[in-house]
Amino acid sequence: MHMADALISPIVGGAMLAVSTTVAAHSIKKVQNSLDEKKIPLMGVVGAFVFAAQMINFAIPGTGSSGHIGGGMLLAILLGPHAGFLAMASILLIQALFFGDGGLLAYGCNVLNLGFYTCYIAYPLIFKPLTKKGITINNIFYASIISSLAGLQLGAFSVVLQTLISGKTELSFSTFTLFMQSIHLAIGLVEGLITCAVVTFIWKARPEIIERTNAEEALGSISTRKILIAMVICVIAVGGILSWFASSYPDGLEWAIEKTTGISELEAPEGIHTTLSNIQNNTAFLPDYDFKESSNESLLASDNAGTSVSGIIGGVFTLALIVLIGFVANIFKKRKTKVLA
DSSP states (O other), X not given: OOOOGGGSOHHHHHHHHHHHHHHHHHHHHHHGGGOOTTHHHHHHHHHHHHHHHHTOOEEETTTTEEEOOOOHHHHHHHHOHHHHHHHHHHHHHHHHHHHOOSOSTTHHHHHIIIIIHIIIIIIIIIIHHHTTTOOOHHHHHHHHHHHHHHXXXXXXXXXXXXXXXXXXXXXXXXXXXXXXXXXXXXXXXXXXXXXXXXXXXXXXXXXXXHHHHHTTOOOTTOOOHHHHHHHHHHHHHHHHTGGGGOOOSOBHHHHHHHHHHSXXXXXXOSSXXXXXXXXXXXXXXXXXXXXXXXXXXXXXXXXXXXXXXXHHHHHHHHHHHHHHHHHHHHHHHHHHHHHHO
């Protein structure tokens, strides 16, 4: 559901960037309440895992479309809404800058569509109430699926509204809405199952992590070593190997655009769209998660090497950026504590 710049106007892109920046500032302030040295590396590896997982598009039977997890609910459940939102913003920034996935003008839209609705609406209003009487395997199952479905439906409809406000008359509101909501209903169901599986694994290994995150408390003395090691292994396996088997079908957004207009991509206008596209072409050293101008005679260009390198490098970059944000937030927290003392 990564929007390209061609789908939005500069005004909408700027407004959504301002909103997402405001939410990020709020998140940095609030995350300090539950942040400690144990949570910062957890934020990094979970974010890296979501980056890698987003590379795997799974086919939606009978549609000719594919989907990948958004990961917003998983981030919110494991890290809390504030850390989860910051992790999603980091993932999308790395994807846009270095892999050309999602437009720079549309960055604010993508952060809101994939991060805000899951972390700040579906998580507190659906997942937490469904687990209020106690976190159990059954509650995790139902809460993960229902909240994932809701978060993705809200995000998909937000895409429709953003294109409507941008004046994209090629996209009929009613038709585009029908296709966006229906295909993301199927994608949301799969995402809910994947979210449930990962959260259940963490719950069985270290239930305290889920409990304290749900209560918005710091991890304290909880050991996260085994979880960190397991997640790092998953990042390498998913980003480096499983990403080879991603479906080649268009993703849900591209599919909905094609069903509505007859073409999978809209042409971007001149001006700021062209300027930002040129910037992105220069920064994206692994466009579409592959090598630039790869040659068939090149050893590195063969056997999905570009995809593997993209998965590993993207995971490392994402981890580093999220950990950096966590350390900065922790510094602010310590300074604030000293002032109050």
